[in-house]
Amino acid sequence: MFDVAIIGAGIVGTMISRELSKYKLDVILLEKDNDVANGTTKANSAIIHAGYDASVGTIKAKTNVEGNAMFDKLCEDLSVPFKRIGSLVIAKCEEEKKILQELYKRGKQNGVAEMKLLTKEEVRQMEPNLTEKIEGALYAPTAGIVGPWELAIALAENAVENGVELKLNSKVTNIVKHDGFYRIFSDKDYVEAKYVINCAGVYADKINNMVNSEGFEIMANSGEYQLYDKNVGKLSNSIIFQCPSPKGKGVLALPTVHGNFMIGPTSEYVSDKESKKTTREGMDLLYENIKELFSEFPYDQIITSFMGLRAKVESQDFIIEETNESSRFINVAGIDSPGLTAAPAIAKLVLKILKNSIGELKLKESFASTRREVKHFMELSEKEQSELIEKDKSYGKIICRCENITEGEIIDVIKRKAGATTVDGVKRRARPGSGRCQGGFCSPRVMEILARELNVEMDEILKGNKGSYILMRRKTENDHWSEDNE
Ligand SMILES: Cc1cc2nc3c(=O)[nH]c(=O)nc-3n(C[C@H](O)[C@H](O)[C@H](O)COP(=O)(O)OP(=O)(O)OC[C@H]3O[C@@H](n4cnc5c(N)ncnc54)[C@H](O)[C@@H]3O)c2cc1C
Structure with missing residues (x-):
């Protein structure tokens, strides 16, 4: 019990x-x-x-x-x-500046510290890549x-x-x-x-x-996103929100903790609570909205899109x-x-x-x-890297070329408590497959490592959820797959 x-x-x-x-x-x-x-x-x-x-x-x-x-x-x-990179809610007209004042007042009542209403010059200084049309912003340095x-x-x-x-x-x-x-x-x-x-x-x-x-x-409400390459990860220094309107909070843009750039989300009620799909309409809406924030946006640097469900x-x-x-x-x-x-x-x-x-x-x-x-090999000094390889040779072998992830890091996340057992599980813990090629190069290598460390056959390795097999073969009498895995 x-x-x-x-x-x-x-x-x-x-x-x-x-x-x-x-x-x-x-x-x-x-x-x-x-x-x-x-x-x-x-x-x-x-x-x-x-x-x-x-x-x-x-x-x-x-x-x-x-x-x-x-x-x-x-x-x-x-x-x-x-x-803690701070956030900016952008106002593009006098009407929106009034909304910022309301947000500021509400923030104060909720106990948010250090907020500040910025002039357009102050915003430009902080975020030179934003559109010229900006009239002011609410700055909240405690956001992260x-x-x-x-x-x-x-x-x-x-x-x-x-x-x-x-x-x-x-x-x-x-x-x-x-x-x-x-x-x-x-x-x-x-x-x-x-x-x-x-x-x-x-x-x-x-x-x-x-x-x-x-x-x-x-009620499930979907939010779709686009993730952009690291070479445009510095498009903004802080989290950029559109000014909220009766239609919703609008689209936001931000650098990620790993140095990529992200835009989204949309907002749409959906009936399928298992849905993970992004849509043409969602992507178009993001493209349209992001124009309102940046004068130039590097659309061609997109590396993937994804969707999450809000529990409303x-x-x-x-x-x-x-x-x-x-x-x-x-x-x-x-x-x-x-x-x-x-x-x-x-x-x-x-x-x-x-x-x-x-x-x-x-x-x-x-x-x-x-x-x-959690040791990220590429973030270590040369001395630390050499010491690590001296102790464990697997840290000297790069598996993911986009993100420079070593075999040692992958083995580590498989062996930890609540460790990875799938390709996506490894990706979420150690990041191979998160870069430009989205696993095109490293996925088979990650599968090999998973199979070896978990002591299973390669074709038992899943991409993510149950049933998401990557390799196929005919079932033989000696197979020990459980019914569940079929
Ligand atoms: C588009 C979008 C943007 C968001 N942005 C932000 C943000 O920037 N900042 C912020 O603070 N919040 C944000 N949120 C909200 C935040 O992501 C959620 O509040 C949070 O992730 C909810 O976590 P959870 O553990 O409740 O739900 P989940 O992460 O969904 O976890 C629920 C778990 O329950 C399991 N489960 C379900 N049914 C069963 C069952 N029968 N038996 C066993 N297990 C079961 C599921 O498999 C799942 O793993 C956002 C949400 C969305 C969708």
């Missing part, structure tokens, strides 16, 4: 797992996919928002500002890329950028190192209430836990409906509460933007709810807040 079962290993589920791993609790993290951070956490703007957007007094506003302040220590402890899936992966690794059990490929299909505990069924077996924390993203409504007659509906609820605020109908069942639902920013504060809020129910929790003396540093 576990004390707590957390459903969903996105940024929210992994953050809560890691928070609870500080205490003497038996915790299990259940995830339907074959890796962590496979849902919305892997496809978003990656912004640590300052906090002027959310309506005053909402859970969103509170957890945004609190969560933002927690990122420096969190990312330093977990060796995750994070940069992070590696979202890297953070979730690091949190899972650290949580597992501190005793949390991570169960992948475990889709929760039913939950049955018992006296004092829940039996949580997956497609294969079940686990029992005294508390359930529902962090299932766009499926949080389904999980809630398994035990509660009252609930909420999660009618109330527009996060739902973080123990349900009235089922005690010890906690919903963490409707976590759309700024859920990534808010996640550390959401985890503290969930801990508070748990403590209110269980009573004081005992801290684990053995809790380790840091994980082994």
Whole structure:
């Protein structure tokens, strides 16, 4: 019997797992996919928002500002890329300047520090590549950028190192209430836990409906993006937002933590919660909108496009509460933007709810807040590189030529706790395949390393999700593939 079962290993589920791993609790993290951070956490703007957007007094506003302040220590402890590069909301006319003043006022009420309204000259000085049409901007220096899936992966690794059990490929299909505990069924077996924390993203409504007659509906709203090559990564120094209008927040542009440039997102309600596709209409909308921000834009430097799903609820605020109908069942639902920013504060809020129910929790003396540093070979000094190769020859072999990733780095991310088992899993942890050729050159080499390190056949290696085989062959009698893999 576990004390707590957390459903969903996105940024929210992994953050809560890691928070609870500080205490003497038996915790299990259940995830339907074959890796962590496979849902919305892997496809978003990656912004640590300052906090002027959310309506005053909402859970969103509170957890945004609190969560933002927690990122420096969190990312330093977990060796995750994070940069406070600041954000600018651009105004192009007097009407939009009034909206900036409203945002400024709301930011102040929400507790956002250091904001400033800038003149057009000040904006030009900060961002010379922006269009001449700009009349002013709201500057929020506390905004930042992070590696979202890297953070979730690091949190899972650290949580597992501190005793949390991570169960992948475990889709929760039913939950049955018992006296004092829940039996949580997956497609294969079940686990029992005294508390359930529902962090299932766009499926949080389904999980809630398994035990509660009252609930909420999660509507999936897609956001499409384009990622650009590193040679245009310095197009802006900060995060650039269009001025929000009744039509929405508009398209934003930003450098990524790895030095690429990104534009997006669109906003469209979709019925398919498994959809990952980008559309012609979405791409055209991005092309149209980006013209409003930059006088010249390097469209030909695009390297890929992707899409993420926002988990929208009618109330527009996060739902973080123990349900009235089922005690010890906690919903963490409707976590759309700024859920990534808010996640550390959401985890503290969930801990508070748990403590209110269980009573004081005992801290684990053995809790380790840091994980082994992730070494990026190309970022080391020549001396450090030579020392590393001396110790381990695999660091002397480049596998990904675009990003200069060595075999040693790939082996490391396979061997870590909550380590990579697929080509995409390796890509998200060590970055081979993230560059210009998008894995055209290195994918077969990554597959070879995965097969060797996991001691499986090459044709068992998946690109990403279940069933995404890359190589095909006829099945023989000696094959040990499970039914699941077919
Ligand atoms: C277009 C877009 C842009 C965004 N930009 C930002 C931003 O810049 N800054 C910011 O702060 N936030 C942003 N967000 C919001 C942020 O990405 C989300 O709030 C956050 O990723 C949600 O994390 P999550 O863990 O709740 O959901 P997810 O990452 O979706 O995780 C839920 C997990 O639950 C699993 N699951 C579902 N059903 C089951 C089941 N039955 N059994 C077991 N597991 C299950 C899923 O597989 C998934 O791994 C953006 C979102 C989108 C879509």
